[in-house]
Amino acid sequence: MAAPTIDHTLDEILNLAASHFKVPREKLTPDDDFFKTLGIDSLQALDLLTRLEQHFRIELPDYELQGVSDFRTLASRIQARL
């Protein structure tokens, strides 16, 4: 099966983040700083990472998130593991 496109991956991340952190989906854009937009700290970021790993059925080491704070870059890190 072909891997989903990066746009599809990005869309799924935004949907999951909006749903879990109870933020209106239309308020999230790919270049948002997710720490600020979602109002989360590092513990909640780890929670998000775990949910994303489960959703995409991948393992994404947290060091790959070092310095990553926007959804678009996060999507590219996930895409590289699909």
Add this chain to the structure above:
Amino acid sequence: MNDLNFQGQTLSWQIVNGAIELALHREACNEIGSVTLEELEAFVSALPALANDAHALIIHSTLKAGFSAGADLRELFQRAQEMDKAAALRGVRSFLERIHSVMNALDASPLTTIAAVHGVTFGGGFELALVCDIIIADRMARFCFPELRLGLIPGFGGIPRLKRDLGNAVVRDLLLTGRSFNVMKAQQIGLVSQIAAEGEALRVARATASQVGKFDKRTAAAAKEFVKPIPYAELKQEIDIFCDLYSRPAVEEGLRKFVENEGVQPYLP
């Protein structure tokens, strides 16, 4: 209040349906500092009497953030600032020897011990789970040995116990990358026995404790002693290595950086 029930500042215990439930509840995420150590020592002292009325021990956290974020690095750093380096090192060694006594007593308990973990299970918190016979994890649990980020190795007995339970290649991966990993990985490598739905780890642990209670206590204790040797020599060696590393200036700087970090990413590498 008697030895069968205790309500402390950082933890509490009680016996429920034949299982001792040791609940951690120190905000923010059960960081293990001097008060937690004192209360764990009190628990270990009470354990032989408790064991007369129980067949299992469940260790869990009542805090949403997780099981435990590990050693209280803020306390460690601040105490070191209040004394000269030799005294600080003696203090660290003393703390490690005391926490090792606690961990060894839990490890050697004749009861069947179950860690019911969720969320952050890092460093010393991970090491506390590792002394247990069975780890039951909420599907949102995350495990990590982040000590190398600070220029240290795990100091509460983590490496010898990981080596006892897992393959050496896995131990190297977890230790040398300092990465956190989820329950799927934890179960795949043989660390986690059962995965529970979100918020259900304690319930699953209670069901497991109930099953354990069907068997003869003396037989269960004999079986445990046979399959779970305690690596005392390596545990002692771990304290020496930790103390050698701790006395370097780079460690003080690493701790300072962690303690003074007001950013949003202190738990990310």
